[in-house]
Amino acid sequence: QVQLVESGGGSVQAGGSLRLSCTVYGYTYNINCMGWFRQAPGKEREGVATIYTGGGTTYFADSVKGRFTISQDNAKNTVYLQMNSLKAEDTAMYYCAAGLLCGSAGELPSSAYWGQGTQVTVSS
Numbered sequence: 001q002v003q004l005v006e007s008g009g010g011s012v013q014a015g016g017s018l019r020l021s022c023t024v025y026g027y028t029y030n031i032n033c034m035g036w037f038r039q040a041p042g043k044e045r046e047g048v049a050t051i052y053t054g055g056g057t058t059y060f061a062d063s064v065k066g067r068f069t070i071s072q073d074n075a076k077n078t079v080y081l082q083m084n085s086l087k088a089e090d091t092a093m094y095y096c097a098a099g100l101l102c103g104s105a106g107e108l109p110s111s112a113y114w115g116q117g118t119q120v121t122v123s124s
Contacts, residue, residue, distance in 0.1 A: 001026045001027065002026040002028065002098065002113045003026055003113075004024055004025075004113055004114065004116075005023050005025065005115060005116075006021065006094070006095070006096045006115040006116065006117065007118060008020040008118060009094060009120045010119075010120070010121070011121040011122075012121070012122055013122070013124075014087055014122055014123065014124045015086065016086050016122070017082070017083060017084045018083045019081065019082050020036065020081040020083070020096075020120075021079075022034065022078065022079045022080075022115060023078045024098055024113075030100055031098045031100065031113075032053055032054050032099075032101060032102070033050055033052055033053065033098065033100065033102035033108060034050065034051055034053055034079040034096065034098045034099075035047060035049060035051065035059075035079075035096070035098075036048040036049050036050075036070065036095070036097075037094070037095045037096075038090075038095065039092055040092040040093075047059070047061055047105070047106030048060070048061050048068065048081070048094070048106075049064065049081060049106070050102045050103075050106050050108070051070045051071070051079060051102070052102045053072055053079075056072070057102070059102065059104075059105070059106040060106075061106060064083075064090075067086075068082065068083050069084075070082075079096065083120070086120075088124040089122075090120060090122050091121050091122050092119075093117040093118070093119050093120075094119075094120050095114055095115055095116075095117045096114070097112045097115070098112060099112030099113065100112075
């Protein structure tokens with residue numbers, strides 16, 4: 001059984017920063033990729049960033065490049081998403097996911113595990 005627990009969401013004004021955390025509990029030996037996805041009301045879910053936990057290779061959506069960074073603490077089975085220069089359009093529910101592989105375009109396999117989500121609201 002694998003469980004992902006996210007934290008760090010909240011409300012911030014445009015230009016501000018937030019850091020999201022995602023900790024994986026349980027059997028993690030088949031997890032090599034972790035990532036963050038987001039879904040705004042009325043929109044499809046989109047990939048934000050992923051990281052290959054074995055080597056640190058990262059992927060970022062064009063919309064967040066230069067503003068967001070993703071990092072990991074393998075000792076804590078935790079991945080972080082540092083979000084700077086936040087914009088109103090970053091407002092969404094953010095979900096952490098973990099899976100066997102990182103896709104080249106930020107996708108994870110259908111067998112990936114998902115967290116419950118944490119809300120990020122950016123006011124302009």
